[in-house]
Amino acid sequence: MIAVIEATKAACQVVRDLIYPPGCELCGDEPDASYWHLCGACLASFPKVEPPFCERCGEVFEGAVEAATIRCGNCAGRNYRFAFARAAYRADGDVRELIHRFKYGRRQYLRRALGGMLADAFAADDRLAGDWTLVPVPLHHRRQREREFNQARELCLVLAAQRAMPVADCLRRTRYTSQQARLTRQQRRDNLKRAFALPPRFKGCFAGKSVLLVDDVFTTGTTADACARLLLRIGKAERVAVLTVARG
Numbered sequence: 001m002i003a004v005i006e007a008t009k010a011a012c013q014v015v016r017d018l019i020y021p022p023g024c025e026l027c028g029d030e031p032d033a034s035y036w037h038l039c040g041a042c043l044a045s046f047p048k049v050e051p052p053f054c055e056r057c058g059e060v061f062e063g064a065v066e067a068a069t070i071r072c073g074n075c076a077g078r079n080y081r082f083a084f085a086r087a088a089y090r091a092d093g094d095v096r097e098l099i100h101r102f103k104y105g106r107r108q109y110l111r112r113a114l115g116g117m118l119a120d121a122f123a124a125d126d127r128l129a130g131d132w133t134l135v136p137v138p139l140h141h142r143r144q145r146e147r148e149f150n151q152a153r154e155l156c157l158v159l160a161a162q163r164a165m166p167v168a169d170c171l172r173r174t175r176y177t178s179q180q181a182r183l184t185r186q187q188r189r190d191n192l193k194r195a196f197a198l199p200p201r202f203k204g205c206f207a208g209k210s211v212l213l214v215d216d217v218f219t220t221g222t223t224a225d226a227c228a229r230l231l232l233r234i235g236k237a238e239r240v241a242v243l244t245v246a247r248g
Contacts, residue, residue: 023039024037024038024039024042025037025038025042025098025101025107025110025113026038026039026042026094026097026098027039027041027042029041029042034116035112035113035116035117036109036112036113036116037109037110037112037113038098038113042094043117045094046089046093046094046095046117047089047090047092047093047095048088048089048090049086049087049088049089049090049121049247052070053070054070054071054072054074054075055070055071055084056071056072056075056080056084056085057072057074057075057080057084057085057218057221058084058085058086058087058218058247059072059074059075059247060090060247074220074221078221078225080221080224080225080228081225081228081229081232081240082213082221082224082225082228082240082241082242083127083239083240083241084127084241084242085218085221085224085241085242085243085244085247086121086122086125086127086128086241086242086243086244087121087217087218087243087244087245087246087247088117088118088120088121088244088245088246089117089245089246089247090246090247091217091219091246091247091248095245095246096246098110098113098114099114099216099217099245099246102114102151102216103147103151103216104147106147106148106149108149108154111151111154111155111157111158112158114155114158114216114245115154115155115157115158115159115162116158116162117245118155118158118159118214118243118244118245119158119159119162119163121243122159122163122243127241128212128241128243130210131165131209131210132165132210132211132212132241133165133166133167133168133206133209133210133211133212134156134159134160134165134166134167134168134211134212134214135156135167135168135169135170135171135211135212135213135214135227135231136150136152136153136155136156136167136169136171136213136214136215137152137171137213137214137215137223137224137227138150138152138169138171138172138173138196139152139173140173140174140175140176141173142176143173143176151215151216152214152215152216153167153169155214155215155216155245156169156214159214159243165212168202168205168206168211170198170199170202170205170235171196171197171198171227171230171231172196172197172198172199173195173196174194174195174196174197175194175195195226196226196227196230197230198230198231198234198235202234202235203234203235203236204234204235204236205235205236206231206235206236206237206238207235207236207237207238208238209237209238210237210238210239210240210241211231211235211237211239211240211241212240212241212242212243213227213228213231213240213241213242213243214242214243214244215242215244216244216245216246217244217245217246217247217248218242218244218246218247218248219248221242224242227240228240228242
């Protein structure tokens with residue numbers, strides 16, 4: 001009987017460790033209490049998005065930039081509808097690996113660490129002062145069934161809890177599209193034509209409000225721009241900005 005009880009306890013511990021690993025996700029050391037599954041040393045090693053960076057899309061510049069208005073080549077000739085995009089870290093090395101484990105490895109417990117990283121970026125940018133409504137970038141229902149959750153929505157919920165902000169899960173993905181990460185900029189644009197919708201019941205619901213679009217990674221801005229257009233045109237948002245964990 002004792003052996004059965006001990007075996008059951010051991011099995012429960014294995015399950016708990018799988019769901020809530022006791023150490024840092026990357027190195028196994030004692031995690032930082034603020035980030036749950038990351039230790040301070042690993043977090044400090046991540047490449048932060050710090051000035052100078054593009055004021056519109058958040059692309060990081062190497063070296064000093066002497067200009068009153070900073071724009072990068074990615075924004076040249078682009079009529080983005082969102083006001084600006086801000087990321088916490090560059091999508092390199094361990095940051096990319098964490099997002100990959102969360103997004104494709106179904107390690108949903110990592111939402112707390114990644115959400116904490118988002119909150120840090122939010123607090124560090126003066127442009128994000130004031131009241132915002134969080135809106136997650138949507139997944140198509142078929143892809144959400146495949147993945148079992150929408151990573152952007154999970155990040156929204158963590159950020160909302162930490163910063164006491166409302167969440168409006170209002171955007172819908174109406175077409176099942178190819179993975180954006182594998183496509184060129186033009187292919188991304190073509191891939192996302194008429195891929196999103198804002199249901200009629202949300203018409204004008206953001207009038208006079210600032211909307212913060214949340215996702216895991218910002219790359220070319222094609223997805224964010226498509227969502228921002230709907231939030232501005234149909235939702236009547238006063239402005240739309242973008243916040244992501246990483247800048248690709």
